[in-house]
Amino acid sequence: MNNDEYKDVELNHLTSQFTLNRREFVKLLGGGIVIFFTIGDSSVLLAQRQQRGYPADFNAYLRIGEDGRVACFTGKIEMGQGVITSLAQMAAEELNVSLGSVDMVMGDTELCPWDMGTFGSRTTPVFGPVLRAAAAEAKAVLIELATEHLQIPKSRLQAEDGVVFDKNQRENQVTYAQLAKGKIIERRMDEKPALKAKSEFTVIGKPVLRRDALEKVTGEAKFTGDIRLPGMLYARILRPPAHGASLKSVDVSEAEIIEGIQVVRENDFIAVLHEYPDEAEKALEKINAQFDIPENNVNDKTIFEHLLNVAPEGNVADRGGSIEEGEKSASFIFEETYLNSYVAHAPIETHTAVVQIEGDKATVWASTQTPFSVQSSIARSLGIPSENVRVITPYVGGGFGGKTQNRQAEEAARLAKLTGKPVQVAWSRAEEFFYDTFRPAAVVKIRSGITDAGKISFWDYCVFFAGERESQQFYDIPHHVTMVSGDWGRSTTGSHPFSTGAWRAPAVNTNTFARESQIDIMASKAGIDPLEFRLKHLSDDRMRKLLDAAAEKFGWTPSKAPSGRGFGIACAKYLGTYIATMAEVDVNEQNGNVQVKRVVCAQDMGIAINPEGAKIQIEGCITMGLGYALTEEMHFKGGEILDLNFDSYKLPRFSWLPEIETVLVETGDVPPQGGGEPAIVNMGGVIANAIFDATGVRLYQLPMTPERVIEGVRRK
């Protein structure tokens, strides 16, 4: 790098050409040395321009303070998935500083570069390389500065632990902080920076403990509901008994007599506010309201027929060969329908937001996966420019896709405006279930056939309402077609009686359950061990290697199913990550209970930044996946949600726990892929296949509740 490749700019030479000029911005970040970094592809900057307030022509991901600490600014948020640790590892690795000297500033729209949101297991594969490049760039600039400061050629310099030193004479050194004091280093990245090779890693790939653990075990970690501003009111909002219901009449006089209560009404939006949340709750109970509930006969039993009736025309997601040809060579044809119910996100922290309006500015604290969408939606609803809204994201108490929707923040903003006071809206558990954007109920229809030789000859797949993601099968099948009708987030009117949306690994839980069940059905008919049957139809070495790794750990021995052992297998791809899962179950045919005794999950996610963190995510996926596989389904009658708390909506518990073993497999130099979602996708299929192996009972509907198991046994 030559000196002319970057500009060393004195602060006082800066002009105020941006909404927020650089001098102000650097001050805002806390002073010190800010590494400005621009990605060649300017899509991020374009998006950022919408979010006015932040400088328009660069992103600042890193600041090196005068104390030598490195601050890393990211629009990503921490909701348990552990990126507060893995992102810091990436920055520390490329900058050659210790992990402990990196501070993470996350999800603050004023300080952090624009970001679409934290979902889709995208933080590591998409944001990670950008952060690493910025850090590598920063290190290169620091070394360049050191050559001037020390008057030593670059070839003799080395950076380690925040210090640049002369390789020949180590005491001849300068710290990062000393180097860049009072300067702004600006550089546009035209070429790809040289990132470290896997063999050079000292921080990436090493297991480290969570950086947020101390705060979280002492109760010091702040979540949105823990924010209490002077004069703040806690709000409770009158809710309809069903989606689509309209307010007929309301009497708030009983609520109004509670001391200190403030009742707010704007059309049908009625809220009670108090300095104590429990007093507001008491007031809400005193409101007497009548609603008109529209006739809607669809319920959790009839929903599947309804969905098929209203399904939009499908699109071809994938096609090869000719189904007609495939049918001709088939000796057995299988035609099956798979169902899954609506599933809730159910984070233990309900949707919460605090909004404070001062003049024409608003500050928002929100439990959200998408702080920048919150910023623009609040600006719109308050009728103020985006740059006047600052969204701060404290720790988020679980998201799973559900906190990409932030109705609660808009409610808090509306109430802050109406009352002129800071307002906190924290949903009750019933509100959390009522307004959740559920994983959609879905139907998958599959026709497939095998030849006399036990080869799959054709595959005709149609998925309704789950979504396209990973619906394209990956086995070697000469004739195949994949049709997709409807999606998780963009449903046609009149399909679902309430909102649906992205739920951990959207679409893929449904698609994997159906595909892997169908594969097992064919394997069983062909009289071939289900692992062998899969390998027979797989030429992708990454998947073959992964299945072998899972089989070895599990101790899989070949047998056709049902073997009576209760062994199941499933494999899947999820956005670049490969997953192979094996499980062992016990099925009580009398009471229908399924106990999952053991799960082995092999995952190839490329280079694992924090292997320990990756394993934790796999374990979390497996445990959470037990829920949608065995018990979790939303009961409803029209727009009325019947499961409003954890008594009837059953989450996985300690007593359900299988022994969980994870194997991380790295194939070559596949770059880091996402790990927060993939391992959950196999859970429906692997347990369905294990139940079949144990009992000979095939279940086609998730969740596989005791009632459905008993019914299956009876059917057999």
Next chain:
Amino acid sequence: MKETINFILNGKPISLDVDGERMLLWVLRTDLGLTGTKFGCGQYLCGACTVIVDKRAVRSCGYPVRNVEGREVITIEGLAGNGELHPLQKAFMEHDALQCGFCTPGMILNAYSLLLRNPHPSREEIISSMDNNLCRCGAHNRIVQAIQTASE
């Protein structure tokens, strides 16, 4: 109706003028600013609001503050003593027995009450006494391991 309630909170005597029918959870979180105790479900179904009253785990979302009169209350903020983390807190950190951390205070305090009455529980005893505390992230196995470690 306000009344004066005297109790020991995290080792210190405290006197509150408060409506005794209000739930302990909200008095802790708002009046006393101790926000480590969390709201999760409001119906004693999840355990996020667990605190210790006279050595027993209680669900503070359904526990009137009047009931703590003359008793000793411990919240997550009071578990570490003299700048030293409690062995359970250390073990939760070492085992990575948490993800989002929202259920963690309740988990730790429920485990604390278990260890008070049964200092060396078996794995089965740990599982059965933790079974009504919910974790959505799926940290369960590590929580069990952490409790085992802390009990050794």
